[in-house]
Amino acid sequence: MPPVASDQPEAARALRDMFTSIAPRYDLLNHVLSFNIDRVWWRRTARKFRHILTRSDASVLDLCCGTGDMTFALRREAGKSSSKISGADFSHAMLQRAAAKSRLRRPASPPEWIEADALRLPVPSDHFDLVTSAFGFRNLADYDAGLREIFRLLRPGGECGILDFGEPKGLVGAIYRVYFKQVLPRIGTAVSGVKGPYAYLPASVERFPAPEEMIARMKAAGFEQVSCTPYTFGIAGLYRGKKIA
Numbered sequence: 091m092p093p094v095a096s097d098q099p100e101a102a103r104a105l106r107d108m109f110t111s112i113a114p115r116y117d118l119l120n121h122v123l124s125f126n127i128d129r130v131w132w133r134r135t136a137r138k139f140r141h142i143l144t145r146s147d148a149s150v151l152d153l154c155c156g157t158g159d160m161t162f163a164l165r166r167e168a169g170k171s172s173s174k175i176s177g178a179d180f181s182h183a184m185l186q187r188a189a190a191k192s193r194l195r196r197p198a199s200p201p202e203w204i205e206a207d208a209l210r211l212p213v214p215s216d217h218f219d220l221v222t223s224a225f226g227f228r229n230l231a232d233y234d235a236g237l238r239e240i241f242r243l244l245r246p247g248g249e250c251g252i253l254d255f256g257e258p259k260g261l262v263g264a265i266y267r268v269y270f271k272q273v274l275p276r277i278g279t280a281v282s283g284v285k286g287p288y289a290y291l292p293a294s295v296e297r298f299p300a301p302e303e304m305i306a307r308m309k310a311a312g313f314e315q316v317s318c319t320p321y322t323f324g325i326a327g328l329y330r331g332k333k334i335a
């Protein structure tokens with residue numbers, strides 16, 4: 091049975107071990123199972139924050155960065171700016187892959203990798219101008235605690251962008267559900283050689299709040315100008331919010 095996230099250290103460890111077990115095949119499976127749309131979603135998300143990323147003094151954190159693809163999309167969007175971009179994840183194996191990819195790509199200002207739990211970042215308050223998370227937030231044991239932590243980390247005026255899966259409606263939704271619940275877990279299990287994680291994925295999406303609820307939770311955590319932009323028929327969505335000065 092795949093681990094269910096809770097704030098118990100045991101469950102967090104089980105979740106971390108689960109991600110560590112799929113780290114070697116994570117990128118391959120991501121691109122195959124999403125038909126490469128994941129790349130479009132990361133790039134689209136990064137573009138929304140161009141106004142922050144291109145500032146030379148910007149400090150940016152990509153939470154639950156995994157092997158770093160969202161982090162690298164942010165870095166690319168930042169262009170020649172000397173903005174400081176970091177990625178954080180609690181799986182050492184995921185971060186090792188992110189660091190290896192960074193060495194290969196050799197960006198002018200390589201991201202810094204932080205091994206830490208997203209609910210307890212070893213970073214002072216009011217530190218970042220932008221905090222993003224792509225397909226990681228949904229895994230947190232406590233969404234409200236996660237939002238409060240992001241809010242704490244942001245400087246006044248800072249913004250957050252949470253990209254995660256949604257549940258599309260209508261005919262697209264019906265077709266997608268068959269793929270997501272029946273086909274994807276089988277391919278994921280066969281290619282990764284690990285039973286569990288790819289069955290956990292649809293379960294974790296079901297557990298994730300619907301857009302209206304997520305927006306309400308973000309407002310309750312203190313965010314303003316909160317919005318949700320659906321991507322690809324609502325298969326994914328970008329939640330944005332601002333910590334007003």
Ligand SMILES: C[S@@+](CC[C@H](N)C(=O)[O-])C[C@H]1O[C@@H](n2cnc3c(N)ncnc32)[C@H](O)[C@@H]1O
Pocket residue numbers: 105106109110120153154155156157158159160178179180181184206207208209223224225226229230231
């Ligand atoms: C589905 S992957 C997403 C990785 C990457 N952001 C992407 O878009 O491909 C989720 C990542 O979140 C990390 N993660 C889950 N819960 C976490 C937590 N509480 N603290 C830090 N990282 C966490 C996992 O280790 C995993 O690498």
